[in-house]
Amino acid sequence: MYRIIKNNCRPEVFATFVLALIVCSFFTSGCLTREEGCLELAATNFDFDADRACNECCTYPVITMTLSQRWDTINFNPADTLADINGEPYKIADLNYFLTSWSWEDDQQKVY
Numbered sequence: 372m373y374r375i376i377k378n379n380c381r382p383e384v385f386a387t388f389v390l391a392l393i394v395c396s397f398f399t400s401g402c403l404t405r406e407e408g409c410l411e412l413a414a415t416n417f418d419f420d421a422d423r424a425c426n427e428c429c430t431y432p433v434i435t436m437t438l439s440q441r442w443d444t445i446n447f448n449p450a451d452t453l454a455d456i457n458g459e460p461y462k463i464a465d466l467n468y469f470l471t472s473w474s475w476e477d478d479q480q481k482v483y
Contacts, residue, residue: 434475438468 408421414429440447440463447453449463476482 432475440466 405422406418406420407423407425408418409416409429410421410424411417411429411431414431416428416430440449447463449466452460452462454460474482
C-alpha cells in the first residue's frame with residue numbers, strides 16, 4: 372500500500388498523509404490507555420480517576436477494639452469463680468458481646 376500511495380501522489384500530499392497517520396496514531400494510543408486503581412468505595416485509597424480495578428491494592432481502615440469483662444467495679448474472666456448474693460460459687464461459662472452502635476472519626480474529625 373505504501374508504494375501505491377507514494378507512486379500515485381505528489382510529495383506534499385504524501386507528506387500530509389504520513390503526518391496525518393502519525394497524528395492519528397498518537398490520539399488513538401492515548402485513548403486506549405486505562406488507569407488502574409482501587410475501585411472499592413469503602414477503601415481509604417478509592418481512586419476516582421481509575422478506569423479498571425487493580426489487583427489487591429485497596430486498603431481499608433483499621434478498627435481496634437478493646438473489650439473488658441467488667442461489671443461495675445469488678446473485673447472478671449471465664450476462669451474466675453465468683454459468688455452470688457447468697458455466697459454460692461459460680462463460674463461464667465461463656466461471654467457474648469452485643470454491639471448496639473458504634474462510630475468512628477477520621478483524621479479530619481469527621482464522624483461516621
